[in-house]
Amino acid sequence: MDLENQNAAKKRKNKLGMRRKGFIIAFLAPTLIAFCVFYLYPIITVFVTSFCKWDYTNITSPEFFGWSNLWDNYDYIFNKYPFFWEALKNSTTWAILGAVVQIPIATLIALALSRKVKGIKFVRNVYIIPNMISTAAMGIVFLQLYNPSYGIINPIIRLFNKDFTDNILLLKGPAFVAMTCAYIFFTGTTTLMILGNIMAVPEEVREAAMLDGASGLRQDWYITIPMIKGTLKTVSVLAATSGFLLYNEVYFLTKGAAGTYSISYIIRELAITSPRTQFGRANAVAMIQILAGMVIILVINFVYSISFKKEKKQ
Secondary structure, eight states: OHHHHHHHHHHHHHHHHHHHHHHHHHHHHHHHHHHIIIIIHHHHHHHHHTTEEOSGGGTTSOEEOOGGGTTHHHHIIIIIOTTHHHHHHHHHHHHHHIIIIIHHHHHHHHHHHTSOOTTHHHHHHHHHHHHTSOHHHHHHHHHHHTOTTTOSHHHHHHTTOTTOOSOGGGSTTHHHHHHHHHHHTOOHHHHHHHHHHHHTSOHHHHHHHHHTTOOTHHHIIIIIHHHTHHHHHHHHHHHHHHHHTOOHHHHHHTTTTTTTOOHHHHHHIIIIISTTOOHHHHHHHHHHHHHHHHHHHHHHHHHHHHHHHHHHHO
């Protein structure tokens, strides 16, 4: 009887396990199907066609180069296309600035907005409203600010250089700085993500820190920031990848002039504005962009994992 009861109990457990697995699979299936159809399949297509001749001559039927000429698209991008290395350098710089400049700014703003002072809710709303504007619209706004005829930037420069009449967006060097300023200081979404986690820090922890003599900036540095490091890692990845994928600002402000090409803009130029509609070469750049994005994520995870290990040792 004991054996029969044990076998019956095992059967019931197995049935329950199968049902649970069935429920999990049923709920995950739509997401997995959507992932395969709208994400995995396009990435595989981009990868395969990056080794194909695919332009206006065979727009409906990409042709595989063959093993002897497998890397032709990549050879063209690396050695013949004039703007690739410039774009890679710019996009990498914007990715680094996103992680090391934008995130600290967003964190400081979030810490300031988390203070319980009179009128802070109004300040939060005022800060969020401009950040609701799309990057395309923001690009147009900055285009007007940089306009040499009626923008506000040239008059400011003329306070220090009376003879300055150039368009800052056409000067190599200043154009890159102007492009960077058009996106790096707009941290609305990032700030809100950090702010939400700061507000979620238990009040008991803050009160205990106060009793130990930690208040203000010391509490932020030793209590709040360590407790939201997971969120900081996430937003660092988002900021860095957004910087590497920068497109709208380039399109609306300079269209790549004065050394401001980005990887995303090159893809558009090859695939859309080129009279040859060079889809194969554009997809080769897209694969480089995907791999670079993976490297960015790995580097940021590595940096944060080191910092976490140091904290645990301490």
